[in-house]
Amino acid sequence: MYAALNESGTLIYAQNAKEKGKYFCCRCEKPVKLITTKARKYFRHLNKINNDINEREIHLTGKKIILNLLKEFSNVKTEFFLPTIQQRPDIFLTEQKIAIEYQCALLKINLLEERVLGYHQLGIKSIWILGGNYLDDQIQKKHLKFLNYSDRLGYYIIMLDSKRQIFTVFHHIKFIGPFNHIFFQRQIFQERHLAEVLDFEPQGYRLNPVLMNQHFIRRLRQKNDHNSQQVKLDFFQRHHITVEDYLDNRYFVPIAPIYFYPAWQMACGQSKRLLRQPLLKFKTRKKPPD
Template identity: 40%
Template sequence: MYAAFNQNKKLVNAIESNFEDQYFCANCNRPVKLIRNDNNSFFRHENACNNEENERSIHKKGKKLIVDALKIIGYKDITLEHYLKTIKQRPDIMIDQRIVIEYQCAKINIDKLMNRVESYHALGITNIWILGGEYLSNKLYRVHMKFISYNLNWGFYLLMLDSEHDQISLFYGIRFFGPFNKVQYKRKIFLIEDILELLEFKPKLSPVEGIEIDHYQLRKIRKLTGKGINRFKADYYNQNNETVENFLKGKRFGVMKPIYQNHQWRISCGECEQYLKQPFLCTKKEDN
């Protein structure tokens, strides 16, 4: 790798580095060491066994599968790990110098993800993220929510590539449902070689009827405790002269966009909407 964070969390190029400072991988945050010879300077993980983020075979195979699929549908200007000097990033795959595809196999925190996405946007580059490796799953969990994107055909969606089985999964029509924001979605699997079929896929997103809150859910809300929740319940009672449980009896809850951090029952009780950090979405306005 040609760039790493120093101990001051500044991203520096290997050619500008020295042997006195400490350096950390920009992807996994593990220690790396500076390697310098007559022809080149670069960083290497201190333990080769830890170099799983970009070098392991699952990641390499996934990138090759994506590139081969792109060539099948006619893309020609495809480069691997092209260095973008302005933002000091080396995306996995770049198409026509204007589209980036990241095959994200290692866990990445939201702040680093937002920084990467915003850096690409600053250059006018469209960036598409496909999950694999540690993120690969047959189901969606909260850890996946930060990667959600949106388009008219698929609604809120997310892509995963299983490079061991040459399959790409489209999770589409993602939404929150019910008082506790249960994640709902549909999933369709494509062979990576059939990527054109994926791109042309236009499912019918059916509406979902609301459900009435039941005794089990009310009991669950009643048992919720903690400094913040106790204050919320007390404030609601003082303002409305009734408990939140009494207010929620008989209420119906439908679907919401998968962009909210607070549960639907709390929003129904008047709490201001709090948004998840989702760099691919404009979540602070109801415009998705």
């Protein structure tokens, strides 16, 4: 913000503010701090500054944990600059050509795609470990853009709680039911070597198909967003039957967590559009079996 109130309640522009003065937000009246850079001066909420410091501490602690787990490797570099792609991975194994990113801040999909592509162009495998703003004991939609795949883990995501020093591997992630409920299995590692985190062999878990019962039918009837209404209308015009009647008592088998539209829409003719998941893009098997 470019202006704030001083202790007398007078509006002060950042360019005229004094470094040691006390200032308050014009809207919420909470304390703000004057920030001075080479390019400009501006005010920022104190809680934002504290959050930034906390995020940096979480990120730094997480990097130290990962580095400690990789101490047997002699070729581990931190903040190693790759000039060709103008990228600086958190941790880089130069001989193995592996970049490890400990992602704590929210990251837009465009930037994630750009960074994954950059590594791929140099023949570098990138491993993304989530923490900070992404830390959770569940898999949410916001996590799915970081989805990876291996024959051993199926579709998986790795998280690191740097405060508790706990790695969590969410593996064999799937969509189940007509509305793409996210199913996962989970393994927690404490004070383990990173290789064990990546290479453990989980026990398989067989999922049964989900019946489109009356509970799901009621939910489907309540779907009134534009896309759902369009699918319902198009289906009725083509088949002269409602989607609710068509899907009643139908079974939905578990599917890969890679689809943009819910299973009920795809069962009614909607396209199988894929989510933007750059870590899956360059796999030998681009679309592994469900």
